[in-house]
Amino acid sequence: MSDQRLYHSVAARIEKLIEDGSYPPGSRLPAERELAAQFGVSRVAIREAEIALQTLGRIRIKTGSGAYVLDGANGKDEQLPDVSAFELTEARALFESEAAALAAAQIDDETLAELDRYVEIMANTDGHDAAGEKADHDFHRTIAGASGNAAITYVIETLWKLRDELEPVKAVYESVCSEDVGARATEHSEILEALRARNPSAARTAMRNHFTRLLKAMLDETEQRELEELRRKTSQSRERYLKSVAI
Amino acid sequence: MSDQRLYHSVAARIEKLIEDGSYPPGSRLPAERELAAQFGVSRVAIREAEIALQTLGRIRIKTGSGAYVLDGANGKDEQLPDVSAFELTEARALFESEAAALAAAQIDDETLAELDRYVEIMANTDGHDAAGEKADHDFHRTIAGASGNAAITYVIETLWKLRDELEPVKAVYESVCSEDVGARATEHSEILEALRARNPSAARTAMRNHFTRLLKAMLDETEQRELEELRRKTSQSRERYLKSVAI
């Protein structure tokens, strides 16, 4: 349990005290000397632990006054929200299609060539390939970047991160992406052509179509899965029923 | 420049050495005793700085071996992007208007009443008031939430955070928001009425107008500021010129 570093375990103990409510946000922690005595460690260890906690934004140390517990919300590094794959896709449909429209208005030939390469890669890989996955990401990222708006790029990148880091969402995406590779290629080509034509409206539509298809595929997939789940449960209960009547 | 805490400035100096390329990722930092002598501080200060850097994920300390620079990518986890106030506002205009459109389609009376309260608060406070500021945030947050899509809510909240945490952006927003409080109130009312009418298209337009006005105000404000800056520089150079000819 001890993380080798003494200050680590001390920090953990202090954090626990905070979590327990012994020291609610805004309250003052005991003095360093006091904590040192209480924990049976040196003042240096306490100090190091408090520096780590301060760096993490859990407490605030005021010279000559004491260490104060900050509002927990600041501390815990922005937990990811509870977002379903459908919500994510809907959001992406909305935002990325707008980004595509903006991009169409000002994209340059070099960027178009880059997108060509990504489409090429995706055409030559199948669903589960990591390279294809990366090309997909790059394709969307590049279009977002071509919007010329860093905030939009940031948002789209943030959503992509959600997709990768939320396990349930990731699972849905993977199962959906692995099939219908052909559709993906076609749609990406259509988006690319709309961009090449510098047609914002067409780009928006093409991007929206892409996500709409994805959303539908997800719904189908989910429905399918739920059906199987239902069948499985049914057969289970049937077995149990048969067993019970057999007794 | 010194952040009061010695270990802070020491950490900054070490970080600078890393940034400068003196210690590329994977390389070992000088020994604590050595750095202490080099910086003219005690070993404790070095140690505290390294603990802070380790907590931030910039370095890895290995007992009996040394402190190693980690790959920068891991360390700076999601640093805020370099976004201008204009970009942010453009992005918000796009995203929040879509959120408003979605919200209009399914908002309930209770939420409308909540929005009423926020508008009321904003009407009774002036630009610099914290309560008005909060009501503004709550107003937008609530509409985002009414979209029924957690991903969209998350994105809008993320953008709001950018607004609050990027100093230059914050400055622009504050200077713009403090004036034209009347316009803000009017626009928010219009948004609210469109929502109350359950008219997605009107809600989208109203929200977009709100941000368009904001964007214009920002442009004006910035232009104004740049004019002043120019005037200041001009008068400076004029002084210098006059001085030089006086010699």
Added chain:
DNA sequence: CTGAACAATTGGTCGGACCATCTGGGCCCG
């Protein structure tokens, strides 16, 4: 009752000391 000076508390920094661990190189054995 008010305000200024004081004293206790508390964090900030230092130097030195000792221990545990790791690393590299030399030594011994095969």
Added chain:
DNA sequence: CGGGCCCAGATGGTCCGACCAATTGTTCAG
């Protein structure tokens, strides 16, 4: 000559005691 073992030096880990500086609560003079 080569490989594995072992030890000494280097390095981080922890502690102690001391002193400084900022803060804060108290006390006392006006």
